[in-house]
Amino acid sequence: MNPRARVLLLNAALGPLDYRVDPGQDVAPGSIVLAPLGPRQLAGVVWEPEHMPSDAEVGDNRLRPLAGVYDLPPLKASLRRLIEWTATYYLAPPAAVLRMALASASALDGGRTVIEYRPTGMVPPRQTPQRTQALERIADRQGLVRELATIADVSDAVIRGLVKAGAIEPVEVRVDDPYPIPDPDHAAPDLSPAQALAARRLTEAVDARDFAPILLDGVTGSGKTEVYFEAVAQAIRGGRQTLVLLPEIALTEPFLKRFAERFGVAPVAWHSDLRQSQRRRAWRAIASGEAAVTVGARSALFLPYRDLGLIVIDEAHESSFKQEDGVMYHARDVAVMRGRFEEIPVILASATPAIETRQQVALGRYEEVKLPARFGGATMPDIAAIDMTQDRPDRGRWLAPALVTALGETFERGEQSLLFLNRRGYAPLTLCRHCGHRFQCPNCTAWMVEHRLTARLACHHCGHVMPPPRACPECKEEDSLVACGPGVERIADEVAALFPAARTAIVTSDTLWSPAKTAEFVGRMEAGDIDVVIGTQLVTKGYHFPNLTLVGVVDADLGLSGGDLRAAERSFQQIAQVAGRAGRGAKPGRVLVQTHEPGAPVIQALVSGDADSFYAAETEARRSANAPPFGRFAAIIVSSENLDEAVATARSIGRAAPQVEGMHVYGPAPAPLAMLRGRHRQRLLVHARRALDVQDVIRGWLGELDWPRGARVAVDVDPYSFL
Ligand code: ADP
Ligand code: ZN
DSSP: OOSEEEEEESOTTOOOEEEEOOTTOOOOTTOEEEEEETTEEEEEEEEOGGGSOOSOOOOGGGOOBOOEEOSSOOOOHHHHHHHHHHHHHTTOOHHHHHHHHTOOGGGGGOSOEEEEEEEOSOOOSSOOHHHHHHHHHHTTOOBOHHHHHHHHTSOHHHHHHHHHTTSEEEEEEETTOOOOOOOTTSSOOOOOHHHHHHHHHHHHHHHHTSOEEEEEEEOTTSOHHHHHHHHHHHHHHTTOEEEEEOSOGGGHHHHHHHHHHHHSSOOEEESTTOOHHHHHHHHHHHHHTOOOEEEESGGGGGSOOSSEEEEEETTTTOGGGBOOSSSOOBHHHHHHHHHHHHTOEEEEEESSOOHHHHHHHHTTSSEEEEEOSOGGGOOOOEEEEEETTTSOOOTTOOSOHHHHHHHHHHHHTTOEEEEEOOOOSSBSEEEETTTOOBOBOSSSSSBOEEETTTTEEEOTTTOOEEOOOSBOTTTOOBTOEEEESOOHHHHHHHHHHHOTTOOEEEESTTTOOSHHHHHHHHHHHHTTOOSEEEEOGGGSSSOOOTTEEEEEESOTTGGGTTOOTTHHHHHHHHHHHHHTTTTOSSSOOEEEEEESOTTSHHHHHHHHTOHHHHHHHHHHHHHHTTOTTTEEEEEEEEEESSHHHHHHHHHHHHHTOOOOTTEEEEEEEEEEEEEETTEEEEEEEEEEETTSOHHHHHHHHHHTOOOOTTOEEEEEESOSOOO
16 A cells, blocks of 8 residues: 555645555545644645645655544545646635535534534523623524624623523534435426426436536526426435535525425525534535535535535526635536536526526537426516606606606505615715715725615725714814715615605615525515515525516616626626516516616617527627637736735736737736725736636746735636626
């Protein structure tokens, strides 16, 4: 047996290291091990040396021995290949990708019981404002002391004090309790002929046990979820695991409920809001193969499924599948690669597929399965534009008379309305009427956004908050601050003023910040306790409210400004998506889109329902500009707390740019978000033809360079954000 093992440790700053293997230690590739590093011990994974070259090889006599091998299934070769591919493609340290696979450090330690804490319902004899706040925020939740302290926004000591006082008690949680297996035949729907045809193709793909990327393309409400559930059922019957990726954590809760209705029990959930004990239990069940179906946000993609048989990407066009920090990967693209390495089908479900995905279909690389009509005779909503240059709202108002009339009619009929505006808070900008001072974040190139519900100004980029001052900090004039422009809170005020009897709900990440809040909102909608919802993109996806018949898009032009590559496409997707919330039941839906540019191609496409020509024109524009998917981009983002350092580093990178046929480097230039979280930012944009291995070029280029310690250089391959 080979007396040495190459180990990729969970430390992104390190390359792979070699260790001595003692007799009796089984360290096949993929084994999860514990290895000494200086005075510490770190977890890592044994790798094939030919797949993970080391530039620090050490002689046999100087090797340190491994500290131990975990009693866990080794990472499969397919996952090791995925980790290598992701690291190479996105220019990330392999260990940073590995970290996403071994995402629960505590799970490695086995299935001990964990002590968590929960409120007893008893009020402590001595109350303090902090204790009151803690008990209020924790409500009926449970977790480690640290987790409860975070939820409550108090120190650990406050929680421990409450434990002493008897208001919070310890509970033993067993983290290896098995998950119930979903029943594929629990409540199978009667599929329409078109749905049955689509489902048959998907279940065949599951049975074939081979790589097959499939676009499931169907209008909103056509039953895409019901149809891909059939594929999930087939994977369960075959004893194989399924991963369903959702674009946002907020969608998990409604999904769990719907899944449970269809399969009898909820699937295993994976996202960043899990408690440590939940993560641990989920990770172990996924690795052992006992978790039949996992639903999660993009981080679920790298978990060590023992026997994956199917991946579903729901709302596959969503740009939130793109991770914007750490390893900057696109979960849709990596999911397809995982399908390839695992040799399994990957279903991309969407009503408005991304141009990149359509192009793969056009090239014959992805198969397309279509669902042309809404289920059960429900019709597509009627979409009309409101020309804001003609049909103007009153001064200081944001809703045009035509939309106000429609809201009134809908309310009179006892039906529900949804107003969509992708802006949290009350107003996006606050300024001083007297001197013109604007409130900017001290850490970012961004305005402070007024939130009246919580009475503060907040930066949406770094989280900086401040109380709204009474006087202008610049000219000291009192009561001179004015709110400019609308956010959802301001629209809610307007609705309340127009229709005092209407019951409104604001739906943003500020109001639906927990699964319980989401469940409460859904419950109130279904019970008819809400007449008008005012929401951000959070409310555009996944929900099915049959009595919701009117959708108003408050500002359709909002997404078009900024002019990045995908602005028009994203606006189209977003508005089509929110329009899809209207008229999903027996009553027809109506959509009114407020715009200053009713002639814009996006608006025309939405109103006429002719998505195909819009997409064709967008695709042509991309082709002639050699933009993705026809050419490729990579952004190099240089940041530093020191402006001169950021500029100098970016310039030296720019000067060192290699001359490569078919590649052009733009910049450096200050990023549109020139400062973010206290760091100055410069950008370079690399534009290359499709066939060029641009990552390899960049690797060689940056590999030759050094920059000061205070400067950070990040490469964003296939960028979605140009900020
Ligand atoms: P999509 O995912 O395409 O928006 P859904 O799968 O959410 O569509 O279906 C829309 C609504 O129609 C859901 O309430 C769903 O349960 C219902 N539905 C779709 N197909 C069927 C069917 N065959 N039998 C019963 N209900 C169905
Ligand atoms: Zn900020």
